[in-house]
Amino acid sequence: MPYIADAPVLSRREVGPGCFLVELEAPAVAQDAVPGQFVHVRVSTTLDPFLRRPLSIHRVDTRRGTISLLFQVVGRGTALLAGMRPGERLNILGPLGRGFTVLPPSRDLVLVAGGIGVAPLFFLAERLLGAGHRVTLLHGARTQAYLLLADEFATLPLTYLQATDDGSTGIRGTAVDAFAGLERRPDFVYAAGPMPMLAALAAAVRAVRLGAEFSLEERMGCGVGACMCCSFKSREGEGWAYRRVCVEGPVYPAEKVVWE
Ligand SMILES: Cc1cc2nc3c(=O)[nH]c(=O)nc-3n(C[C@H](O)[C@H](O)[C@H](O)COP(=O)(O)OP(=O)(O)OC[C@H]3O[C@@H](n4cnc5c(N)ncnc54)[C@H](O)[C@@H]3O)c2cc1C
Ligand code: FES
Structure with a gap:
């Protein structure tokens, strides 16, 4: 409520x-x-x-x-x-809004954060670890200074991998590049970040047939489902329908989003 x-x-x-x-x-x-x-x-x-x-x-x-x-x-x-x-x-x-689904335990889960998209993933990581999952966080940013709260993420019992556009720390590239470089196939992927990054990650996740939930970002008005200004296209049956980030999202199955 x-x-x-x-x-x-x-x-x-x-x-x-x-x-x-x-x-x-x-x-x-x-x-x-x-x-x-x-x-x-x-x-x-x-x-x-x-x-x-x-x-x-x-x-x-x-x-x-x-x-x-x-x-x-x-x-x-x-x-x-x-x-x-x-x-x-x-x-x-x-x-x-609708939050992330916490799956049954003992799974290998990957969290992918682009820039400030890391914001919701600390709370998620804590809950997933508390539920007994193995968690890997891939954190990408333009440069080291924007890998926010890296010290605090490093204190959690998870595998923490960094990527920066300029190569100042971690791999040189994006969080999506870090995902593509994973040696072990995870069971499920959670992500948050800018929409172009999420679109690229959705393609990478689809290519390896993984389930994923992404936190979507659109500009908002009312925040409670009345104004429709946060609409996005969701695959429904043979076609698509508008859904609202503030009510049916922000967390949404990646494969249902019409990325365009
Ligand atoms: C569900 C949800 C959760 C969010 N969580 C966070 C968070 O934890 N931390 C955080 O820093 N930001 C978050 N954002 C984005 C944040 O809401 C916007 O950055 C903020 O509203 C911008 O307000 P402003 O008045 O400073 O900027 P404005 O003057 O309104 O806009 C400045 C620039 O930011 C862009 N912008 C504004 N709102 C958004 C948006 N929703 N998505 C993408 N671009 C936008 C505009 O196009 C413009 O270029 C979230 C957005 C959503 C939809
Ligand atoms: S912000 Fe008004 S419907 Fe989502």
Whole structure:
């Protein structure tokens, strides 16, 4: 069930160039959230900007009743968010959308993150590890500085492989290149990142006949299924139909998305 809360900001830390980790006190959201869900954030106390901004739930601490958001400043809304200070309150609506499916245990699972797409995968990795899976995280970014929270991912009991466009660390190339270079075929793939990266990964996953769930990104308006501005094309029967990232997604089976 989604909640609306004026969540106190507990901490705010710059974790990469223009990238911030913010922890909020939001016990009800922390209790109900599943990995892959998002909160719709009011970035200002005025009506400008009018629309909320969607951000994935990066991690939850149910004991302390907190959630964390990891975001990159790309425009006005995220710049306003980056200016929040501990003690201020952030109005959030969530948890929203459909999250990742946690499969039965003892599987080899691969998580693929492109850039800030790593945001929802920390929470997912924790839940998958807790359920007894073997997890490999392929984390790609343009350069080392954007491999956000690499130290914290490295503390999890998973295999952590990095890729950078400029070769500053890990393999030179993208997270999709890292996926293509895997020596062992996983049982299932989860991914989040920019849509062109997800389209390329969908082709790679399809080529080796693997099941996959991707967290999709479209611009959002209402966040609750009313405005249709987050629509994408989903294969249905012999044809396709529009689905909404905010309700039927953001996590969606990769093979059903019409990538164009
Ligand atoms: C379900 C979901 C979860 C998300 N989770 C995160 C997250 O955890 N961390 C994070 O940093 N970002 C996340 N995003 C993207 C984030 O919502 C946008 O970056 C943010 O809304 C931009 O707001 P702005 O006012 O700063 O930028 P704007 O001024 O609105 O736009 C600046 C630029 O960003 C582009 N942009 C804006 N929104 C999106 C979008 N939804 N997808 C792709 N490009 C966009 C615009 O086209 C424009 O070029 C998520 C998006 C979705 C749909
Ligand atoms: S944002 Fe309005 S329907 Fe998805």
